[in-house]
Each structure stands twice: as C-alpha cells, then as structure tokens.
Amino acid sequence: MASLGDLERSVMDLLWDSAEPLTANDLRDDLAALGADAKELAVTTVLTVLARLEKKGLVERERSTRPHRYAACSSREDHTVGLLNEALGTAQDREAVLARFIGGITADEAASLRAILDSVKSA
Amino acid sequence: MASLGDLERSVMDLLWDSAEPLTANDLRDDLAALGADAKELAVTTVLTVLARLEKKGLVERERSTRPHRYAACSSREDHTVGLLNEALGTAQDREAVLARFIGGITADEAASLRAILDSVKSA
DNA sequence: AGACGATTTCGACAGCTTGTAGAAGTCAAG
C-alpha cells in the first residue's frame, strides 16, 4: 500500500469526512482551521499533496470543473482494513497474531466482534 | 512505531526466527543464503542496520561478548500486533473497521477467532 | 610489549519520500 505523511494524512481525513468533493482552496482553509495555528499553507502545497495522493490511488480528481475537485477513492474504513491486511500479511502465523490481538481489545469490541462473526457465520 | 525497510525487515525476520542471538557475520551469511543471489553484503552494512534497529528499540545487543550478539526485543507476533493497533488507532470507528476486516479473513481464521473469543470470554 | 586479524565505530553518499512553495503556464470571464 502506501504510507502517508502527516500532511497527506490530514488531507485524507478531511476528504474522508466530507460528503462532497473538495477543492484545494477548501482544503487549505480547512487545514488552517484544524490546526488553528494561523499557519496557512500555500495552495500549491496542497495541490502537490493532492497530486501525490492521486498518484498513490487514494484520491480522484474531477478535472471537468474549473477549480478541480478532489474526493477520496475509498472510505477510511476500507483504507484501514487495507493497512490491517498489509500488517498481517507480513506475519506467517496469522492466528497467533490474532490471538494476541484479541487479548488487547476492549470487552465491548470483543462483544461486537462476536456479533459480527455470528452474523457472517452463514456465509 | 517504526516502519522497516526491506533489509531491516529481513534482518528482523532472521532474528525472530533464531532462538539464539546472532552476530553480524551470522546475519550476513544468512542473508546471502536467503536471497541465494550470491550478493554478499558488507558486514558494515549489516552492522549499520543493526545499530538502527537498536536505536528503534527493536533489537538489543550484547556488548559483553566480543563479536556482539543481537536479538529481537519482542516476538514477531507482538510486533505485528503493535502494527495492527497502530493502524487501528488512526480509525475512530474501530468496530466498523473490524466488521469489514472480518469479512476478508478466511473461514479457518474466522473459526479460530471464534475459538479465541470463546476462550477469552471468561475474563 | 608489539604486531596482527577480527570487530566496531564513524562518517559518507545515493536514492526515495514528504513538506513546502515560487515561477511560469493556462483558462474562463469581462
């Protein structure tokens, strides 16, 4: 897959949280609002990051509208699942890892996991 | 955590697979044997990588013996679990991620997951 | 003690990624 830098990650978070595609200017403003650190990035910086994210296959751009609009290709959850599988892929004994992993999740999560497993059992 | 490069990863794999701590020369030989590509790395290369892994907190070195001996700090599984939690940590709705994740694992793994959950249920 | 071989430490450098942006090109509207 592709690991994300801090800024790339922030941009993806904004895109994931937005129902509509966003423009580079939207993102610049949102990023400034986020940090509240008065540190406005140059628009070109945002555009560069967006271009890189596009190359990585994480965002797609609408070139039809004049200020191009950018949207995430897949949901945040799907992306995270990809990361999980990537991490698991490097382990030969997936089950041993899963066992340890289960030990670390909360009771609530364990309960919902059980529920999920049950609902999938039919398949 | 710390992501690993290809060589760093190979070294960690060897250390994880070894019951005994290994020396840089052991590792150089093992690496050459692995690739079978006749490409022997310089020992200093291996030492550099080991120093970096030590700095990252992944391996510990015995300075008491003359050829220093290196061993992994934690098991491969624990490391992988760390990666999983790191990936999950960036997601707000862990359960949505877990749900999608379950959909992608094999039936066997689902079965063992169920078993693990059951065995942990008592806690 | 002195020399020698094995080991380790200290830079060093190239290539890739990420953050950051200026300069220049392009496009639509007036």
Next chain:
DNA sequence: CTTGACTTCTACAAGCTGTCGAAATCGTCT
C-alpha cells in the same frame, strides 16, 4: 485581449534506508 484564478513544473531541504570504506579498537599470539 487583459486579468485574475487555477494548475503545472521545478526545486529544495529533511529524514529514512541501503550500502560501504576508512579509521579506531580490542583480544591474542609471539
């Protein structure tokens, strides 16, 4: 056709990783 917004191109500094050579060190053999 001029202007202002938007995009593309190019660039550069840091940091990470692979890869070593040169130099310092350490144990040992004579």
